[in-house]
Structures are given as C-alpha cells and as structure tokens.
Amino acid sequence: MECLPAFWMDMRRNEMAKQFDVIVIGAGPGGYTAALKATEFGLKVAVIETKKIGGTCVNRGCIPTKALLYASGMFRMMQNCDEFGVSTDFISFDFQKMQSYKKKAVDRYRGSVEGLFEKNHVEVIYGKGTLRRGRTVEVELAEGGREFFEGKTVILAAGAVPMMNEIPGADLPGVWNSDRLLAAKSWNFDRLTIMGGGVIAVEFATLFNNLCSNVTIVEKKKHLMAPMDDVMSTALERVLRRKGIQVYCDSTVTELSQGENGLNCVITPNKGGEPIRTRAGQVLMAIGRKPNVQGLCGPDVSLEMKNGKIAVSPGFETSEPGVYAIGDVCADIQLAHVAAAQGTYVVEKIAGRPHTIRLQSVPSGMYVSLPIVPNCIYTDPEIATVGLTEEEAGLRGLKVRCGHFSMEENGRSIISGEQDGFIRLVFEAYSNTIVGAQMMCPRATDMIGEIATAIANGLTAEQMSFAMRAQPTYNEGIGAAIEDALRKA
Numbered sequence: 001m002e003c004l005p006a007f008w009m010d011m012r013r014n015e016m017a018k019q020f021d022v023i024v025i026g027a028g029p030g031g032y033t034a035a036l037k038a039t040e041f042g043l044k045v046a047v048i049e050t051k052k053i054g055g056t057c058v059n060r061g062c063i064p065t066k067a068l069l070y071a072s073g074m075f076r077m078m079q080n081c082d083e084f085g086v087s088t089d090f091i092s093f094d095f096q097k098m099q100s101y102k103k104k105a106v107d108r109y110r111g112s113v114e115g116l117f118e119k120n121h122v123e124v125i126y127g128k129g130t131l132r133r134g135r136t137v138e139v140e141l142a143e144g145g146r147e148f149f150e151g152k153t154v155i156l157a158a159g160a161v162p163m164m165n166e167i168p169g170a171d172l173p174g175v176w177n178s179d180r181l182l183a184a185k186s187w188n189f190d191r192l193t194i195m196g197g198g199v200i201a202v203e204f205a206t207l208f209n210n211l212c213s214n215v216t217i218v219e220k221k222k223h224l225m226a227p228m229d230d231v232m233s234t235a236l237e238r239v240l241r242r243k244g245i246q247v248y249c250d251s252t253v254t255e256l257s258q259g260e261n262g263l264n265c266v267i268t269p270n271k272g273g274e275p276i277r278t279r280a281g282q283v284l285m286a287i288g289r290k291p292n293v294q295g296l297c298g299p300d301v302s303l304e305m306k307n308g309k310i311a312v313s314p315g316f317e318t319s320e321p322g323v324y325a326i327g328d329v330c331a332d333i334q335l336a337h338v339a340a341a342q343g344t345y346v347v348e349k350i351a352g353r354p355h356t357i358r359l360q361s362v363p364s365g366m367y368v369s370l371p372i373v374p375n376c377i378y379t380d381p382e383i384a385t386v387g388l389t390e391e392e393a394g395l396r397g398l399k400v401r402c403g404h405f406s407m408e409e410n411g412r413s414i415i416s417g418e419q420d421g422f423i424r425l426v427f428e429a430y431s432n433t434i435v436g437a438q439m440m441c442p443r444a445t446d447m448i449g450e451i452a453t454a455i456a457n458g459l460t461a462e463q464m465s466f467a468m469r470a471q472p473t474y475n476e477g478i479g480a481a482i483e484d485a486l487r488k489a
Contacts, residue, residue, distance in 0.1 A: 016148060020046045022350070023137050023151035025129040025296070028055020030327035030339030031157035032113050034347050039120040041351040046149055047122055048129030048139055054110040056159050057336040060179045063109050065203055067102040068182070069378050072210035076380075083417065093211060095187040102182075125149070131156065133300040135322050153322050153350050156310065157339065158296055160289035160328035165195060169256025174263045174282045178204065181284055189213050193265050193280035195253050197224040199377050201286040202236065206379045209245050216246040216278060218253050218267055225377070229389040231424070232438050236383065239420055239440075243380075248276070256283060291329045316346050324350075338373055361456045368396050370435055372456045376445040381407075381421040384448035387436030387455050390426055399429040403461070403485025407441045410480075411472035418442045423477040425451070425461075427485050432461040443474045450478060461485050 021043035024031045031047060032054070038045045052059050075093045117124060126142040137149045162177035164170060176184075178200050192208050194201045197219025205215045217224070217240070223233040224240075224247065237247050248267055254275070255266040262281040269275075291309050304311040304319035310330040312318055318325050324346045327339030341357050348355050360369045370387050377383040393400045403425040407413045421441035428435050437451040454464055461482050469479045 017136055017150035018046075018147070020044050020123075020149060020151045022046075022153050022155065022347070023048065023129075023135075023149055024155045024157055025131070025137065026055060026157035026159055026327070026329075027053045027113075027124070028157060028159045028327065028339065029057050029336040030159075030343040031055065031155070032117070033340040034155050034157065034326065034343030035122050036116055036120055037344050037347040038351070039122060041347070041353065043347075043351065045122050046151070047117070047124050048137060048149075049124060049126055050128050050142075052110060053114050053117065053124065054106075055157075056179075058110050058113070059106060060182055062336055063106050064102045064182045065178075065200075065207070066378055067105040068098060069203060069207050069210075071098045071101055072207050073380065076210040080417075095211075096185065099185065128295065130295060130298045131301050131303075131320075131323065132298045135320075138298060151322075153324065155343070155346060156296060156318070156323065156325040156329055157327050157343065158292045158329050159339075160334055161292045162285070163288045163290050164285050165253075165287055167254060167256065169258075169263070170285070172256055172258055172263060174258075174280075175256065176282060176284050178284065178286055189282055191262060191279065191281040192216070192284060193218065193253070193263075193278065193282075194284045194286055196286035196288065197221065197226070197247075197249065198286065198288060199225070200289075201284075202240070202377060202379050204284055204286060205240065205245050209240075209243050210380075215244075216248070216265075216280065218248045218251055218265075220250070220252045220270060222250050224249065225383075228383075228385070229391055229438065232383065232385070232389075232440060235421070235440055236379065239379075239381070251276075253283075289328065289334060293329055296329070315349055316342055333373060333375075335373065335375065341373075358456060361458065368398060368435075370455055372452050374445075374448045374452050376448065378445065381418060381441050382439075382444040384439045384444035385437065386448050386452045387434070388426060389436055389438060393426060393428075393435055398435065400426050400435065401429050401485055401488045402426050403481040403483070403488070405477045405480040405484060407474070407477055410441075410474060410477050412474050412476070413442065415472060416442065423481045425478070425481045425485055427461050432485070432489060434459055434461065434464060441474060441477060447475055447478060450475075461489070 022038045022045045024035050024047045027047050027049035035045045035047050078091045125139055127139040130138045132138050135151050135154045139147050191214045193216045195218055205217050209215045225233050250270045251267050253265055254268045257264045265278045265280050267276040310325040312325050312330045316324045326342035328334045344357050361372050362369050374386045405423045407421045408419045413419045424438045426436035434454045465482050469475045
C-alpha cells in the first residue's frame, strides 16, 4: 500500500507532461546539433539548458579561448614586426577591451545558434533537467517552479565541468579554473602557474605568454599532451621553452600558500628530489574536465556508469531504453566536434535515416579501424593530429612508412617568418594508404581536414599526390610530405 501514492503521483505526472519526439538535455555542440538535425526530419524537439545556448564550448571554452588567443597573438605579432619594416613607438594591450572583443565573438556565435532554434521551432526550456523513468524529464525552471516533459527519445548532452585538485591551498582566492579565468575582468596575471599539461593548459600558457606573463607549466606526466606521440610533445616543449615558458614535467604542485605578493607554489618531482618553491601571482588548475552527471538522473532512474562516464552502446544508447548519451558525459574524447558528430549519428538512427557521418573508418583491404577525428591545439605554432601515429600503428600490427617535411623550407613560412614545425604523414607500407598525420605548423588546424577526408576515403599516397596545391601556401607542406613518403616506397 505504501507504493500506491508514488505510483499515482507518477501517473498524474505523465498525464500532465508535455509531449515531444526528442528531448535534449544540454545545449552545447552535441545538444544543439542533435536538436537541429531532428527538426530537419520533422520531429518535435525540446532542449533543456541550465545556463546559455551553446554550452561550455561557445560560452566558456572553445570560442572565447580562441578569441583571446587571436587577440593576444595580434599583440605578440606587433611586438615583433620590425623585421617586416613596420615599426611603432609604443604598443600595449587593454585586457578589458580584449574581453569585450571576446564577448562580442561569443554573443554573435551564440546568437546564430539561437536564430536557428527559432527558425526551426526548437522549444527551449531554461532550467535544470533531470531524467525520470519513462523517458520523462523533470525541469526545475530558471524562473521558478517545476514542469515535466515526456519524450519518445531523450538525449543526454550535459557536457563536462572543470576538475579541481584538493591540495592544501586549493581554495585560496588566487586559484582559478578555466571557466573563471576566461571571465576575468581585469589584468592580474604577470606571473601565472598552470597545473596540468593538456590542451587547456598549453593554450592558456600560449595566451598569457603572448601578453608577456611569466608562465610556468607543471605536468605530472612525463611529457606534455600525454596522449600525443613523443616526437610531437618534445617539439612542443622545445617551442614553449624557447618562448620563455618554464615547463616542469613528471612533477606535481603539492601545496599552495598565500605569500606577500601572490601565491607560493611547492613543485615536487614525482621521482623524488628536492621540492622546487616558486612564486605565482595566480594559479590556473587545468587538470582536465569530468562528465557533468551530478543531478542528471532522478531517484527512479539508475543509468549504468563506467569510469565516471555514462556507459553507452556502440549506437550511444544508455542502459535505459530510448535514452541516449552523447559528448563529454560519455565520450572518451572530449571535443566539441565529436559531440556534434555523435548527436548527428543518434538522430539519424532514431529517425531511421542513413548515417552521413563516421567516427572511424576501415580502409579497403585493411583490417584496422582508423580514428578519423581531428584533434586541434591552438598553440603557436598550431598542432593538429588525426588517425594513428607511427607508434600506434605498430601496436596495431601495421607496418608503415612516414613522409616528413620541415616547414623551414616552406615558401609561405619563410615569408611570414613562421618557420617552426613540421608535417608528418603516416602511410601503411604495402598499400601506401594514409592512416595518420601529425602537424605542428601555421594553419595546421585548418589543413588537418584534408587528411581526415583522405583517411575516411582510404586514399593512397599516389591518389593524394594527384591534387595540385597552390604556391606559396602552407598546404604545400602536405604535398612535400607525400613526395617524401613516395621516395621511401
């Protein structure tokens, strides 16, 4: 008898719930892509968002970071323009104006997504969405009150949140996460210590180094960008050090304390030895992001979890039938374009449409599944990778040959004075099929798409060489790397 009140309450809740074909919790790249794709197929869609349309990527991640990187890069370029015959008596930056420029970029990008929502009749509900049983979503509305919505399908796309290290002093005022740092209103970063050596860490290090900060990176693993191959990470560390950034790898910040002019940091080598004591005006914790799953499920729903993430099938369905998860709440790779691709895949699946996007490819005549997700890092020079490295190919039983080209010899690099870096292409040795690429050079993040397309279509070095590349362009480096690989065939 004790169960009857709860049963009738659920029955009443379902009767009152507004009905949709698809309900999406989270309006980041995965969520808004899924919502818009669903409307293309004539489905009735609702999106539940706690804060602002665009999620972390648009509002507190990709877009604002790259806007500030671009602005800070302009300042760095102007400081070094004398060799081009351009000079000025005085050059400075206004951090508040940079933040204003960033905000305009964010607002414009978010506005375009909001415009698409309006045009395609996506219903947006602002509030905290919680999954309940029977594919019902309970929303604690931002303006107050509570409503229930029921979907034939529910897609969880709540993203991720910054991780914080609970070391002594982690709660001091000068300790920031990336979200807060991007919103800083005034300049107070003459000395910045960054905990972590991943994408967020090296991009912020580049940004503040461009603005003449004294930057220190402390990474607990043996080298920066741990998933990256040793050749790329070693080259990145060399470039950062040459720019004046201090890099401590295989080390950990073990304590923070308040000093007279900022924070005192204790950096402890992981293999023993004397701790290093340094001074920092501010400390950025950039040790990674974790899936945003707190409060995502109600007491009547228990989704299967794996390593802190929502467990999903190969088709991104959770342990609850009709409920899917995409992006950072479930993915091994936390990238906006991965979330968007997964969102497209899921909606095409539930709509019974053929899939138009793939995350992996098995080239003809090969037995190895190749990842075709580009990974881009906006350092200076830029870094971009896709597919397999030479080492990864060996671990999968592939014999490969590599084509290498140093950008020191590229005409466009010589003209621009940006001669750091290289392009490295990895080909399967017998068929000459492209299986991977690693680039560290100007415009690498733009050029990597060509290689992703080539891998997805199983192109060989010979087929890639048919394409003419204009001169002078950075893209010529790809052609030169292909020629280098063909010479080794």
